[in-house]
Amino acid sequence: MKQGTKSHAFSLRLSVLGSALILAFAAPSEAGNLKQTIAANTRADTVQAGKQLNALADYYYKQHARLDPVSATFNGDNRFDDQLTMTIAPKIRAKEVALYREVARRLKAIPRQGLNHTDTVSYDILDYEINAALALENFKDNLLPINHMDSIPVTLANLAGGQSSQPLQTVAQYDIFLRRIAQLPAWIDQAMLNMKEGIGQGIVLPRALVVSAIPQFQKLVTATAESHPYYQPISNMPSSFSAADKARLTKAYAATISDKVIPSLRKLDQFMETDYLAASRSSSGWGALPDGERWYKAWVKYQTTTSLQPEDIHAIGLREVARIQAEFAKLGPQLGYSGDPAGLPGWMAEQAKYKPFTSDAEILDTYKALNTKIKAKLPSLFNVIPKIPLDIRPEPEISRDTASDHYAPPAADGSRPGVFWAVINDPKQYATTEMTTLFLHEGQPGHHFHLALMQEMDVPKFRKFGGNNAFTEGWALYAETLGREMGLFEDPNAYVGHLTDELLRASRLVVDTGLHAKGWTREQTIQYLRATLGYNEADARNATERYMAWPGQALGYKIGSLKIMELRQRATAALGAKFKLSQFNDAILSDGTLPLALLEVKMDKWIAEQQKL
Structure with a gap:
């Protein structure tokens, strides 16, 4: 050919x-x-x-x-909803x-x-x-099939709730999901084989990540099928089902869960608590694994879509941290704070007046009101608005302990809206400070504008559902900055929340490269996050362990947003009075997700075309 x-x-x-x-x-x-x-x-x-x-x-x-049928489900492709991903x-x-x-x-x-x-x-x-x-072909990520951030057993628990990507509204869909969970024992057997091979090759998780994952699997080993998360479809069965279907499905779910699923999950839990925990490593970063230095550099390139080296990214992170802390020095006195600028986020976290909530519903209502306010301002910043709506929902209870607030894209057929998932553990400790910038990032015009508009484009499906982290998270972080144009950061509390989130993304450049390329320990990273972000020990630990589990993933946010801001500054300087922010924003999103190098070529061409008008 x-x-x-x-x-x-x-x-x-x-x-x-x-x-x-x-x-x-x-x-x-x-x-x-x-x-x-x-x-x-x-x-x-x-x-x-x-x-x-x-x-x-x-x-x-x-x-x-x-x-990868599970990813297909999350993409709204329901042809393989009865199958599990077995690429391990x-x-x-x-x-x-x-x-x-x-x-x-x-x-x-x-x-x-x-x-x-x-x-x-x-x-x-x-x-x-x-x-x-x-x-990434030659690196053995299949020997690390489970961590506390990502595992098939927990994913199935979330799907079982019926509020995520797998539809559970008809008898046929109930049968389909039952066939999917029935395949979990085969996945667990393969995962355990892989982890045993990993033990032999020294490719294992750090001990801290094993300790964090074990409680998740303990929750999945229930005394009865009826108390298991996978039984949720039966507990929430539609009244429209016939009596015969209700009886058949109830019996089938109970038998599959009690006879196949729970014994397999118990075996996995016992393996994790004994053999795997004993074989886990004391080191924290990817660089400690066999061929880890080259492996991490491959992750960096994959996650940032650039040729930047870990050392370059570490230096960028330190510069950004210093710049943002200089902004804190100006903002602190407006909020009644006169201490070290680096201590402002920690001080804000202690202020009771910024924690007014007593229930999950109050928090969700606040997000809904914020969404209404933002929607009124979006037409001044965009000419193209997604047709698909955005919904606001609380994170399912099983994953609240380890999840972060996040966005789920809409189904391709329009049957499911885009969803902003709010993680609410204790409403009384939920602060208003970062709600605005968080919603701009995870809701709109962040992930929702990017990913919902992708569903409306006449492009191949791999573009609609694929993509790269640097553009996806880079755009969402850039979208946070648009709060200035909307007037949302005139409130000093909301603006310090924005700067705090920006500082978090800058700190990630420092700690991710520190952990995986510079030999930082988990404890050293926790201390850096506490000192820089004002985190308590638990928040710093959770963040650190996320970066340990997902090498390089946290780099895309700041690297991507810095590139978009660089392109905006370039366009502003080149076009002068011709520059219109709404047209720039539309142009960034017009082809969907691009590697940063392709985005730069595209936007330079766009600037040249605008100059001729």
Whole structure:
């Protein structure tokens, strides 16, 4: 195929060259006809190349959805809701790698120069995504299938609530979910095999992460099926179900959970509490693993979509921390604080007047009121507004201890809105200080504008549901800054919340690289976060252990937002009076998620086009 494509491209160049020579000597009427013929041939080649690309993109998405059905569920693709992701199994992992290599080979055979704008963007994104995945191929992340931030057993518990991505409204959907949880024992067996292999190779979790994960699995080992989180569908069964269906489903769920699921989860819990805990490591960072230094650098490149090295990112983080703390020095006196600027976040956390809530409902109502206020201001900052609504919901109880407030994108078919999940553990300790900036990030115009608009674009599905962390989180962090234009930060309490969250993202550059590249310990990182962010010990510990579990993930926020701000400053300087913030914001989002290098090329072209207007 590759040789045939090269031959076609060579023949096309000869054809164009010959046509040019004929045009030079042809009569005017003949030349006009020839120009039309050449233009028609060019359009035909563009259409053909586009068809090839979109067929490949569709193939890639469908095959990847089969290999990762749980992610497909979260994407609103419900074809595989009765299956579990088994890419931790060697045979399935090999199929995944083979898919990446096949797509890379077929992509190279498509003439990029013959594509229209949308298809060119799809080509470049697919090329980046495949190569990024292959760059991680040789690292054995499958030997670390479980951590306290991410595991299939806990994911299933969240899905069982019926408020997440798996629909549980019909009898057929109940049967589908039952078949999914029935496959959990096979996943657990494979996960344990992998972890045992990891023990033999020295690829194991730090002890602190094992200790944090164990309580989650203990909660999943219940005395009865009826008290198990996976039994929630039966507890919440629609009254519209027939008596026969209710009886059948109740019996089937109880039998599957008591006979298959609980014994398997008990075996996993015992393994984690004994063998795995005993084999866990005392070190904290990825760099302590075999080939860990190179492994972490691969994660950094994957998560930031840049060539920045850990040392570069560490230095950027330190500079940003110093800059933001200088802002605290100006803001503190307005709030009645006169101490060390670095102590302002901690002081704010102790002020009772910023903790007015007594119930979950009060907090959710405050977010809903904030959403209404923001919606009224968005048209001045964007010309393109998502059609899909945003809902506000409390985080399910089982994951509240370890979850952070987050956003879930809407279903592709519009059956489920975008959702802002608020994590409320103790309403009386929930402060108003960071609510505004948090909602701008996780709600709108942060993740909701980016990901909901993606659902409305006529682009391949891998673009709608794929992406990279640097753009996704970079945009959301940039969206927080738009609170200034909305007038939301005129309240000093809300503004210090914004700066505190920005300081958090800057601190992440320091501690993530510190942990994984500079040999920082868990305790050293906890102390840095307490001193820099004013965190109590529990918050600093939870944050530290997140970074330990997800190397490099925390880097994308600040690196991405700094790039977008750099592009905005570049556009402002180049366009002067022609610069319109709403047009800039629309342009950033107009192609969906891009690697930062492609985003920069795109926006430089946009600036040049705006200058000509």
